[in-house]
Amino acid sequence: MFISFEGTEGVGKTTLIQKIYQHYIDQGEQVILTREPGGTALAEQIRHLLLTPNQDEKMCPDTELLLMYAARAQHLDQVILPALDAGKLVLCDRFTDASYAYQCAGRGLSKAKLNLLNQNFVVRMPDVTFWLDAPIELGMSRARARGELDRFEQEKISFFAKVRAGYQELHQQFPERIKKLDATQQPEQVFAEALDCLKEMA
Numbered sequence: 001m002f003i004s005f006e007g008t009e010g011v012g013k014t015t016l017i018q019k020i021y022q023h024y025i026d027q028g029e030q031v032i033l034t035r036e037p038g039g040t041a042l043a044e045q046i047r048h049l050l051l052t053p054n055q056d057e058k059m060c061p062d063t064e065l066l067l068m069y070a071a072r073a074q075h076l077d078q079v080i081l082p083a084l085d086a087g088k089l090v091l092c093d094r095f096t097d098a099s100y101a102y103q104c105a106g107r108g109l110s111k112a113k114l115n116l117l118n119q120n121f122v123v124r125m126p127d128v129t130f131w132l133d134a135p136i137e138l139g140m141s142r143a144r145a146r147g148e149l150d151r152f153e154q155e156k157i158s159f160f161a162k163v164r165a166g167y168q169e170l171h172q173q174f175p176e177r178i179k180k181l182d183a184t185q186q187p188e189q190v191f192a193e194a195l196d197c198l199k200e201m202a
Contacts, residue, residue, distance in 0.1 A: 007132035010142030105166025
């Protein structure tokens, strides 16, 4: 099974992923825990380019999108597809839905560009996607509490409002795959709801 986790900054994705990872490890499952952008040595280098603020040169939205998909192609080829072929469970922090939410809804890029990249480079979609949703201000306060903000986290509230709306649109479009979780709840409650959903799918 391929499970992805989505949401704006500071909604608790990492906490939920760790809990689900430990749950399956305790059951004796073979689990791969990975993330986007990143997941391989080369893709992590691309992640560094994407997340590090650059005061000298602003990254254009098209460059951002293409770098995301360069990292994703490498990630799929080297990690995700081999793990799934080996019968392993893959837990991925962000996947293609993040590109729609951030680059299309957030940056204003056309869906046609994203669809073209998906058709040509994404040969496997998640079986289920957990979208952790919380008010932007709450998530950003959590992100700021973590320390120095990366290039995305430094965006304005208005940008993240568009991203959140993008996730809502995806949830409405693909309700069978994308499961919305109320991230204002305690982490244990969010985990319990996600686990219930996964048990129903089993």
